[in-house]
Amino acid sequence: MKDMLWELMNPLVMGILLGGLYATIALGLSLTFGVAREINLAHGDLVVLGSYFVFWMTSRFGWDPLLCLSFGVPLAFFLGYALQRYLLNYSMRLSEDTVLVVTFGIAVILQNLMQIKWGPLSRNLTQDYLLRTLDLGALYIPLNYLLDFVAAVLVMVALHAFLKKTFTGKAIRASAQDVTAARLMGIDVQGMYSITFGISCALCMIAGTFLGMTFPFTPFTGPTLLIIAFGIVVLGGMGSIAGTLIGGMAFGVVQTLSGYFLGLTAQMLVAFAMVLVVLSLMPRGLFGR
Amino acid sequence: MNSVGLKGLGAFFLLLGSIPLLLQNELLYVYVFLYLIYASAGTMWNLLAGYSGLLSLCPSAFIGIGGYTLIVGTWMGIPWPFGLALGGALAGLFAALISVPVFRLRGAYFTIGTFVVPEILKFVFLSWRPVGTTVYGRGAGYPIQGVEHIPAWVLHLLAVAVAFFCVTLVRRLTDSRFGYALHAIKDQEGAAERCGIDVFKVKFLAFLLSASLTGVAGALFYLNQRYIEPMSAFGMQWLVAIMLSVIIGGRGTIEGPLLGAGVYVLLYFLLAQYGELSLILQGLMLIGLALGAPHGIMGIIRSVLYKDRVVLDPKV
Amino acid sequence: MLEVADLEVTYGGLRALQGVSLQVFPGEILAIVGSNGAGKSTLLCAISGIVRPNKGKVVFKGKEITHMPVHMRVDLGIVHVPEGRRVFPEMTVLENLMVAAYNPRARSRWRSSLEFVLELFPVLARKKDQLAKTLSGGEQQMLAIGRGFMQQPELMLIDELSLGLAPLVVRELYTVLKVIKAQGVSMVLVEQNVRKSLLESDRAYVLKGGQVTLCGASRELVEHPSIKKAYFGIG
Numbered sequence: 001m002k003d004m005l006w007e008l009m010n011p012l013v014m015g016i017l018l019g020g021l022y023a024t025i026a027l028g029l030s031l032t033f034g035v036a037r038e039i040n041l042a043h044g045d046l047v048v049l050g051s052y053f054v055f056w057m058t059s060r061f062g063w064d065p066l067l068c069l070s071f072g073v074p075l076a077f078f079l080g081y082a083l084q085r086y087l088l089n090y091s092m093r094l095s096e097d098t099v100l101v102v103t104f105g106i107a108v109i110l111q112n113l114m115q116i117k118w119g120p121l122s123r124n125l126t127q128d129y130l131l132r133t134l135d136l137g138a139l140y141i142p143l144n145y146l147l148d149f150v151a152a153v154l155v156m157v158a159l160h161a162f163l164k165k166t167f168t169g170k171a172i173r174a175s176a177q178d179v180t181a182a183r184l185m186g187i188d189v190q191g192m193y194s195i196t197f198g199i200s201c202a203l204c205m206i207a208g209t210f211l212g213m214t215f216p217f218t219p220f221t222g223p224t225l226l227i228i229a230f231g232i233v234v235l236g237g238m239g240s241i242a243g244t245l246i247g248g249m250a251f252g253v254v255q256t257l258s259g260y261f262l263g264l265t266a267q268m269l270v271a272f273a274m275v276l277v278v279l280s281l282m283p284r285g286l287f288g289r
Numbered sequence: 290m291n292s293v294g295l296k297g298l299g300a301f302f303l304l305l306g307s308i309p310l311l312l313q314n315e316l317l318y319v320y321v322f323l324y325l326i327y328a329s330a331g332t333m334w335n336l337l338a339g340y341s342g343l344l345s346l347c348p349s350a351f352i353g354i355g356g357y358t359l360i361v362g363t364w365m366g367i368p369w370p371f372g373l374a375l376g377g378a379l380a381g382l383f384a385a386l387i388s389v390p391v392f393r394l395r396g397a398y399f400t401i402g403t404f405v406v407p408e409i410l411k412f413v414f415l416s417w418r419p420v421g422t423t424v425y426g427r428g429a430g431y432p433i434q435g436v437e438h439i440p441a442w443v444l445h446l447l448a449v450a451v452a453f454f455c456v457t458l459v460r461r462l463t464d465s466r467f468g469y470a471l472h473a474i475k476d477q478e479g480a481a482e483r484c485g486i487d488v489f490k491v492k493f494l495a496f497l498l499s500a501s502l503t504g505v506a507g508a509l510f511y512l513n514q515r516y517i518e519p520m521s522a523f524g525m526q527w528l529v530a531i532m533l534s535v536i537i538g539g540r541g542t543i544e545g546p547l548l549g550a551g552v553y554v555l556l557y558f559l560l561a562q563y564g565e566l567s568l569i570l571q572g573l574m575l576i577g578l579a580l581g582a583p584h585g586i587m588g589i590i591r592s593v594l595y596k597d598r599v600v601l602d603p604k605v
Numbered sequence: 606m607l608e609v610a611d612l613e614v615t616y617g618g619l620r621a622l623q624g625v626s627l628q629v630f631p632g633e634i635l636a637i638v639g640s641n642g643a644g645k646s647t648l649l650c651a652i653s654g655i656v657r658p659n660k661g662k663v664v665f666k667g668k669e670i671t672h673m674p675v676h677m678r679v680d681l682g683i684v685h686v687p688e689g690r691r692v693f694p695e696m697t698v699l700e701n702l703m704v705a706a707y708n709p710r711a712r713s714r715w716r717s718s719l720e721f722v723l724e725l726f727p728v729l730a731r732k733k734d735q736l737a738k739t740l741s742g743g744e745q746q747m748l749a750i751g752r753g754f755m756q757q758p759e760l761m762l763i764d765e766l767s768l769g770l771a772p773l774v775v776r777e778l779y780t781v782l783k784v785i786k787a788q789g790v791s792m793v794l795v796e797q798n799v800r801k802s803l804l805e806s807d808r809a810y811v812l813k814g815g816q817v818t819l820c821g822a823s824r825e826l827v828e829h830p831s832i833k834k835a836y837f838g839i840g
């Protein structure tokens with residue numbers, strides 16, 4: 001019995017670390033959903049776009065992926081801000097369905113743009129130094145998993161600090177809780193939505209970078225990411241950063257454990273099934289409002 | 290509100306059915322066949338998205354199931370006419386199974402829930418080969434087995450029959466008590482429930498019907514195409530095609546999918562020369578329509594014809 | 606300071622306000638009185654911008670603001686303390702107060718405003734790290750007014766101050782209002798409690814069925830026969 005538990009330690013720890021990556025992927029979605037009640041069907045594709053952007057930069061300029069972030073994050077923020085301000089705010093005013101159709105259209109466009117530019121075969125951003133494994137006795141931890149988790153925690157701490165400490169962060173939280181009251185406080189709520197979506201896209205860029213460093217990706221990886229991200233957001237509660245991390249870890253652990261017991265193919269299936277279960281059991285999430 | 294009478298529909302389909310037979314033009318058969326498939330699938334999607342307010346993103350799941358039932362059926366010795374019907378039945382059964390988790394979801398949750406379904410199926414069929422050995426693509430790519438060439442007019446008439454059945458069924462349903470229940474659910478689900486409408490049962494039935502007939506349409510399509518593979522069977526292309534067909538024509542109307550599918554087929558062949566750019570343009574079209582003309586052609590026609598009298602449903 | 610001319614507001618077919626005109630003079634407390642559904646809240650919403658009128662004008666300090674977005678009016682100094690308080694439930698008292706200083710004019714002075722508000726409402730100072738949803742009705746109302754003050758108001762619109770609150774608390778709040786008035790803030794009060802609002806205000810308008818029926822000095826209106834009949838049950 002003790003041996004079995006010992007053996008499970010490795011997939012368990014890997015699952016927790018993987019959860020960090022998942023949480024980063026889901027974070028942007030959690031933010032926009034929590035603040036603007038907006039579902040972005042192109043979310044997964046935006047993450048993959050981030051991966052491809054960094055891929056493009058590393059193959060063109062030879063930079064390390066993490067360095068590319070210094071360019072990518074502000075770029076993503078501005079693109080996201082513009083997208084929300086000039087397209088999505090208007091779509092939201094029309095109807096909820098409009099947003100779904102429009103973001104679906106964006107998803108289709110992104111997927112095919114990426115396919116045209118980079119082809120349907122998978123790519124990755126793995127660097128040699130990432131392929132090392134930490135050997136801690138019973139545990140073999142791939143370095144990139146650890147890096148993913150550390151990055152996830154850093155990003156979440158930064159986001160939390162932003163939301164809690166700055167005026168804009170407070171304004172965003174206020175807009176999420178009561179739109180009319182926020183407007184009465186002098187907050188331009190639509191502007192807040194734009195900023196939030198900008199942050200969300202910046203998070204997608206970060207998530208895409210770490211995703212690419214850990215797993216191969218194709219132009220069509222997006223929908224899978226969206227589905228898992230949504231499952232995490234619902235499980236952890238919209239707009240709750242800690243909840244997203246916990247949700248991510250839950251998914252990570254379930255995946256690695258089912259991979260351990262049932263094999264690689266079952267992993268994805270179990271993840272998908274888990275999303276359906278989560279969606280049907282708790283549309284309101286454990287931590288959120 | 291249905292402005293097209295049964296006679297009008299009958300005449301339309303009679304015309305559509307007979308002209309290709311008379312002209313015996315290869316290309317015309319192809320166009321009309323594709324049109325009829327999209328019109329059928331579109332009409333059934335419209336039942337959910339247009340009339341019931343359920344923006345479902347899983348029609349490709351049913352198309353794929355119908356198609357796979359037919360093709361795998363031919364490998365297992367099931368004659369194709371039976372395969373067609375079975376495809377519809379299995380698609381319906383599948384819908385019944387997933388409706389349990391999926392109908393607990395409202396609005397955007399429902400949409401994402403339905404988004405998951407084709408992705409799951411795509412993944413399953415990419416990894417699993419139910420019969421035989423691979424010939425095409427990855428995973429379960431199969432050609433049709435043991436079926437000799439079916440003359441074009443047979444497939445054509447089948448397509449006409451399926452489309453006619455779909456359209457008259459939806460027309461009949463939406464003009465009945467069932468239709469009013471759907472409308473009520475679309476408008477205010479909570480209120481509909483309090484009025485005594487068994488919301489789950491109504492949604493379930495609509496979903497089941499939509500799924501089965503979409504499955505039949507899919508089976509028919511793949512009978513014609515004579516091979517199937519997972520990426521395209523469960524892919525976004527179907528969803529985009531169906532959505533565009535309905536949205537171009539006008540959601541929530543009977544004529545909508547019929548008009549829209551026609552425009553779409555023309556567009557499809559027009560854009561085919563641009564290869565991968567085609568889907569990008571289709572995506573742009575979706576966005577443009579959603580923002581600029583959410584009620585489609587029928588919406589424009591109605592606002593011109595009826596001017597002040599009609600208020601277009603803002604929820605579309 | 607504020608002038609409303611011939612305002613007409615329609616809510617989905619229902620005419621909430623019709624031909625309403627009023628004026629607010631600097632430094633005064635104006636009461637808007639009327640029974641439920643008379644259109645009082647709608648009037649405040651039209652002034653703050655939550656609702657847009659189909660006819661009429663709203664002019665503030667000589668500037669027409671009829672169609673100006675809400676957050677820009679706040680920048681001008683129009684502050685609306687809404688009915689039901691509407692504090693941000695998941696934010697602490699301190700955060701609620703701080704977020705109210707979001708607009709640039711208020712933000713430059715947020716520290717001194719905060720100090721003032723916490724002095725005004727010691728309860729809030731004590732509970733400053735508690736979530737707003739844990740506060741009692743009276744405390745939430747204090748928070749709402751405190752928030753209003755953080756916005757550096759020149760004109761404060763207060764909707765249903767005393768709703769659901771104990772008389773002792775209400776008395777305390779009105780005392781605070783006088784302190785705020787002393788800071789040079791003009792106020793428009795909408796109140797269910799007609800007697801109280803007439804006693805505490807300088808002038809008043811009476812709304813009935815979306816129209817102004819009476820206006821004048823509050824002291825005189827209290828004695829007015831129709832007021833006495835309609836709201837005090839006398840005569």
